[in-house]
Amino acid sequence: MSDLKLQHLEKVYDNKVKAVYDFNLDVKDGELIVLVGPSGCGKSTTLRMVAGLEDISSGKLIIDGKDVTQTAPKDRDIAMVFQNYALYGHMTVYENMAFSMMLRKENKNVIHQKVLAAAEILDLTSQLNKKPGQLSGGQRQRVAMGRAIVRTPKVFLFDEPLSNLDAKLRSATRREILLLHKRLNATMLYVTHDQTEALTLADRIVCMSMGHVQQIGTPLDLYDSPANLFVASFIGLPPMNLFDVEIRNGQAVCADFTVDLTDEEKERVGGYEGKTVTMGVRPEDVSEGGEIPVDVFSNENLGYNTLVNGNVGRHKITCKFRDWCTYKQGDTVKVSFRKKHFFDKETTNAIR
Amino acid sequence: MAEMNEATIKKDRLRFTKNKLSANLIIFSIVANALYFVDIYRSNVGNYYYKLLIGISVVYNLVFMLAAFLASEGVKNYKLGYCFVAIVLGALQIGRIFWLPTEALNAPNPVVGADTATVMTGEQFTFVTACLVISAVLLIIAGITGIIKTTTLNSYRAELEKKENRS
Numbered sequence: 001m002s003d004l005k006l007q008h009l010e011k012v013y014d015n016k017v018k019a020v021y022d023f024n025l026d027v028k029d030g031e032l033i034v035l036v037g038p039s040g041c042g043k044s045t046t047l048r049m050v051a052g053l054e055d056i057s058s059g060k061l062i063i064d065g066k067d068v069t070q071t072a073p074k075d076r077d078i079a080m081v082f083q084n085y086a087l088y089g090h091m092t093v094y095e096n097m098a099f100s101m102m103l104r105k106e107n108k109n110v111i112h113q114k115v116l117a118a119a120e121i122l123d124l125t126s127q128l129n130k131k132p133g134q135l136s137g138g139q140r141q142r143v144a145m146g147r148a149i150v151r152t153p154k155v156f157l158f159d160e161p162l163s164n165l166d167a168k169l170r171s172a173t174r175r176e177i178l179l180l181h182k183r184l185n186a187t188m189l190y191v192t193h194d195q196t197e198a199l200t201l202a203d204r205i206v207c208m209s210m211g212h213v214q215q216i217g218t219p220l221d222l223y224d225s226p227a228n229l230f231v232a233s234f235i236g237l238p239p240m241n242l243f244d245v246e247i248r249n250g251q252a253v254c255a256d257f258t259v260d261l262t263d264e265e266k267e268r269v270g271g272y273e274g275k276t277v278t279m280g281v282r283p284e285d286v287s288e289g290g291e292i293p294v295d296v297f298s299n300e301n302l303g304y305n306t307l308v309n310g311n312v313g314r315h316k317i318t319c320k321f322r323d324w325c326t327y328k329q330g331d332t333v334k335v336s337f338r339k340k341h342f343f344d345k346e347t348t349n350a351i352r
Numbered sequence: 353m354a355e356m357n358e359a360t361i362k363k364d365r366l367r368f369t370k371n372k373l374s375a376n377l378i379i380f381s382i383v384a385n386a387l388y389f390v391d392i393y394r395s396n397v398g399n400y401y402y403k404l405l406i407g408i409s410v411v412y413n414l415v416f417m418l419a420a421f422l423a424s425e426g427v428k429n430y431k432l433g434y435c436f437v438a439i440v441l442g443a444l445q446i447g448r449i450f451w452l453p454t455e456a457l458n459a460p461n462p463v464v465g466a467d468t469a470t471v472m473t474g475e476q477f478t479f480v481t482a483c484l485v486i487s488a489v490l491l492i493i494a495g496i497t498g499i500i501k502t503t504t505l506n507s508y509r510a511e512l513e514k515k516e517n518r519s
Contacts, residue, residue, distance in 0.1 A: 094368035109361040112368075128368050 002064035002154040002187055003029045004050070009059035011045050011211075019045045021211045023059070027155075030185040036198040037208035038234070043191045046208075047157050050189060051080050063154055079148035080157040083164060085140045087132040087147075093119075094128040097146045111150075118149040121183060122176070138169040145180065158190040162197060174200060195235050199223065207231050229348040232280050232341055238307060238318045240280040240341070247272045252279050252340070256313025257292045259337060269342050269351055277351060280341035283307070283320035290336025294319065299327040308333065366430070366505040374501070375428035377494035378438055381487040382420050385445070388483035389413050392452060397471045398462040409452055416441065420491070427498040430505050435498035442491030445484050453480050 004027040011020040020042040027033050035043040048054040050061060052073030061069045068076050087096050094115055101111045119125045122142040132140050141161055148156055161177070162170045178201055181188055192198055198205050199219040207214045207222060207230075215227035226232035232240045245252035245259070247269045252259045259279075261269070269277060294310040294317055306325035309318050310333070319335055327333060342351040356364060389409070395401070420441055426434025456472035472480075 092368070108365065109358060112361055112365045113356070115368075116364075 003027060004064075004155055004187055004189070005060070005062040006046070006050070007060040007062065009046065009049060009061065010057045011042070011049060011054060012057040019211050020049070023213055025206060025213075025216065027187055027189065029187055031203045032181050032188045032190060032201060033204050033206060034190045034192060034198040034202035035206045035208060036192055036195060036234075037214075038193060040210075041208040042211040043193075043206075043208050044159055047080075047159055047189060047191045050155070051078055051157050052076050053080075077154045078157060079151050079153040079155075080159065081141075081144045081148050081161045083160040085132070085144045085164075087140060087143055089132055092129050092131055093124060093135070093143050093146075096132065096143055097150050100147065100151055114150045114152075115146075118146040121149065121180065122146050136169070137165045138173050141165065141173055142176065145177070149180075149184065154187065156186050156188040158188065160192055161190075162192070162194070170197075177201060195237060199235070205235075207234060209234075225350065225352070226280075226341065227350055229278060229280075229343045232343065232350070236282055238283050238320070240282050241286070241315075241317050243279045243281075243312075243315055244276055244345070245279045246274070246276050248274065252277075254279075254313075254315070256315060259292070259340070261340070265340060265342070272342075272344075272351065276345050278343040278345055278348075280343065281337045282339070282341075283318045285338040285340075286317070286319040286321075286335050287338060288319075288321055288333060288335060290334050292335050292337070294333050294335050296327040296331045296333060297329050299325055301325070363504055363508040366501060366508065370428045371430055371498055371501050372428065374435075374438070374494040374498040375424045377490045377497070378420055378424035378427060381442075381445075381490035381494070382417055382424075384483045384487035384490065385413065385416060385420070388480050388487065391476065391480050391483070392456075395456075395471070395476070396463065397456075400456070400459060400462055400471045405452070416444075423491075424494075427494060430498070430502040432499065432502045432506075435495045435502060437495075438491045438498065439495035442488040442495065445488035445491065449481050449484050453477055453484075 004025075006023050006025040006027075009020060009023040010018070012018045023046055025033070035046060037043050045054060049056050052071065056069050059069070060067055063076060063078075088099065091099065097115045097118060098111045101114065115128075116125070119128055122145060124139065124142055124146060127135060127139060127143075132143065135143065141164075144161070158177070162173055165173060174197060177190075181201075190197075190201060202219055204216060204218055205222050206216050209230050215222055215231045217225075222231055222235045226235060229242070233242065243254050245254045247253075250261050250266045252261060292312055294308070294312055296308055296310040298309040300307040300309070301324055304322070306321045306323060307318060308321060308325060308327055309316070311317065319333075343349065344351055392409075393401075419437060423434045423437045423441065427438060453472060457470055457474070457477045459471040461469040461471050
């Protein structure tokens with residue numbers, strides 16, 4: 001396995017549309033990096049540039065210390081797993097997994113051993129004689145992964161591999177990918193728009209929007225200390241509640257409520273006295289009991305948690321309570337906020 | 353995964369790969385047979401071939417191609433019975449040399465004249481015989497290869513089953 005460096009990578013299409021702006025990333029050997037962001041943010045384009053399926057307009061791509069910016073895809077020693085599996089329907093699982101090595105005219109016995117080893121890792125041994133059409137979506141995706149594993153590439157690329165699976169299968173396959181990563185200790189670049197995948201799989205997450213990298217950090221970094229408003233609202237489910245508040249005498253004041261700030265928070269927003277900032281509160285940081293009245297309009301029981309949606313004056317709010325709640329539309333529940341995040345109104349950057 | 357030596361890997365591979373060698377040999381034997389009958393039926397020798405035998409020959413060619421194709425599929429999937437079918441078809445191809453071609457080689461040509469030429473020239477005889485021999489050899493090799501591979505695979509499977517039962 002190898003390390004991977006993306007230095008000032010940019011992608012400009014022929015019609016002058018710029019898809020990726022100044023992308024910089026150092027991926028350590030054996031690290032699993034997840035590129036996350038909404039559709040059209042440039043994450044797949046970045047992955048395809050690494051794979052060699054898209055030309056790199058400017059910047060450098062270095063794999064294992066070697067500049068491969070201009071190297072043909074087949075010579076980059078990279079394996080890619082696609083969303084739609086891209087399996088050969090007329091070949092058996094065994095043949096699908098062995099195909100790339102057969103093209104390279106590797107020894108048939110060696111191919112056989114590699115395919116069996118990969119099949120065992122992925123629990124596909126009993127499916128080797130079947131054709132993709134006879135397999136479930138999860139099994140097909142495992143075959144696609146197996147095809148990547150047998151090549152023992154320097155870097156694995158995953159382009160939204162779980163998007164075609166139903167929710168249950170997605171979570172099972174996600175666990176398999178995680179186990180696979182631990183077992184192979186492989187360098188992996190994984191693209192998804194699903195933040196749950198990003199948070200559960202990644203060693204580090206790269207959050208992207210409109211072709212720009214918004215933040216690179218561990219899942220906890222992105223969740224706990226989002227760099228800006230975009231990351232704050234994108235990471236976390238349900239998304240963070242946002243309120244425009246004025247900082248006044250150690251309090252966050254808005255038309256509908258006033259919140260006392262802690263000493264640490266006062267220090268953080270000290271430079272914004274008299275100014276309006278955006279305050280973010282995660283639904284899980286809203287607790288029952290307090291001074292802020294929420295007019296409930298829906299109560300969603302999720303088993304262990306309850307999502308209560310309501311209004312605080314003109315502001316919409318989502319609260320995640322750790323109990324089975326039975327609020328009805330029209331009820332009023334008093335809440336308080338635990339951890340608060342503050343963002344500059346103009347730059348949208350976090351105030352730290 | 354348990355460690356395997358080269359010979360065992362070779363056997364184990366049979367579990368997941370088809371016998372494409374035998375199957376392809378049989379397909380080539382069908383091609384050789386097609387060359388044979390095209391060459392015979394295109395002959396311009398008056399009404400020499402207009403008899404019951406040619407009808408039987410046409411029907412046999414159709415049956416041969418169907419049987420050979422089925423044998424090709426069967427052999428590909430390690431079906432022992434089809435290996436024997438391939439060998440029998442190969443033997444019949446040899447027998448066919450002594451039927452139409454040999455007869456035509458010795459028969460007087462009704463168009464050119466009985467004194468000057470025979471229905472089948474020596475050159476044509478050589479060609480059609482070669483087609484039949486090639487077809488026969490390919491079928492027999494395919495059949496024998498199929499038998500070897502199929503029995504190897506079957507005994508290996510039995511061995512694995514025994515091991516599984518023991519554990």
